[in-house]
Amino acid sequence: GENVEQHPSTLSVQEGDSAVIKCTYSDSASNYFPWYKQELGKRPQLIIDIRSNVGEKKDQRIAVTLNKTAKHFSLHITETQPEDSAVYFCAANGNTGNQFYFGTGTSLTVIP
Amino acid sequence: DAGVIQSPRHEVTEMGQEVTLRCKPISGHDYLFWYRQTMMRGLELLIYFNNNVPIDDSGMPEDRFSAKMPNASFSTLKIQPSEPRDSAVYFCASSFFRSEAFFGQGTRLTVV
Numbered sequence: 001g002e003n004v005e006q007h008p009s010t011l012s013v014q015e016g017d018s019a020v021i022k023c024t025y026s027d028s029a030s031n032y033f034p035w036y037k038q039e040l041g042k043r044p045q046l047i048i049d050i051r052s053n054v055g056e057k058k059d060q061r062i063a064v065t066l067n068k069t070a071k072h073f074s075l076h077i078t079e080t081q082p083e084d085s086a087v088y089f090c091a092a093n094g095n096t097g098n099q100f101y102f103g104t105g106t107s108l109t110v111i112p
Numbered sequence: 113d114a115g116v117i118q119s120p121r122h123e124v125t126e127m128g129q130e131v132t133l134r135c136k137p138i139s140g141h142d143y144l145f146w147y148r149q150t151m152m153r154g155l156e157l158l159i160y161f162n163n164n165v166p167i168d169d170s171g172m173p174e175d176r177f178s179a180k181m182p183n184a185s186f187s188t189l190k191i192q193p194s195e196p197r198d199s200a201v202y203f204c205a206s207s208f209f210r211s212e213a214f215f216g217q218g219t220r221l222t223v224v
Contacts, residue, residue, distance in 0.1 A: 001170070031210070032210050032211075034212060034213070042217075043203065043215040043216065043217055043218055044155070044203070044215050045215070046212045046213075046214075049212060089154075089155060093210060096167070096168070098143050098160070098162070098207070098209055098210055099157060099160060099168060100145065100157065100205075100213050101157065102147075102154060102155040102157075103154075104154040105154055105155070
């Protein structure tokens with residue numbers, strides 16, 4: 001199956017700075033890459049996703065980039081705020097198209 | 113739609129007892145997933161269904177775990193007998209094909 005690796009496992013940034021989280025995947029058949037945010041004690045919730053026919057997608061302070069050749073994708077959060085503090089998970093959908101394989105998560109702390 | 117509904121929210125049971133977790137997916141979604149989340153192993157895909165049929169159960173840790181989906185609006189994950197190492201948060205999620213997976217609130221299972 002698909003193998004998704006995520007780095008870093010923890011990340012601390014000052015409020016207002018940018019945060020970048022990187023993921024790699026192994027299965028070239030993966031074509032859908034969602035990012036989830038999980039606040040403490042809550043469910044993971046989608047914040048942005050990208051499909052393999054585009055290289056970049058942006059939604060306000062959040063952007064995701066995808067490099068299919070290198071099999072990596074990244075989450076960029078600009079102008080970070082304390083409420084961005086959470087665990088972020090990347091995922092890829094594998095060769096059957098609908099199995100969501102998750103990375104191990106990045107715990108982001110935004111320091112006021 | 114109320115979203116993915118899981119029950120119970122919390123379950124404490126003694127080692128050796130049978131545990132049944134329940135999930136009601138979002139109406140119309142044709143994929144249903146069961147995940148287990150622990151600090152050590154992150155989000156693990158246990159099994160997923162397509163149109164009520166189990167497609168891939170390779171993530172089910174051992175024969176003590178079983179899952180069923182008797183109809184489009186209900187699924188169960190059963191552990192029999194339960195062991196302390198099964199303690200985790202179990203999430204159910206549902207989706208359309210190659211689209212965002214919506215997670216339930218999770219069931220926090222503690223086996224003592």
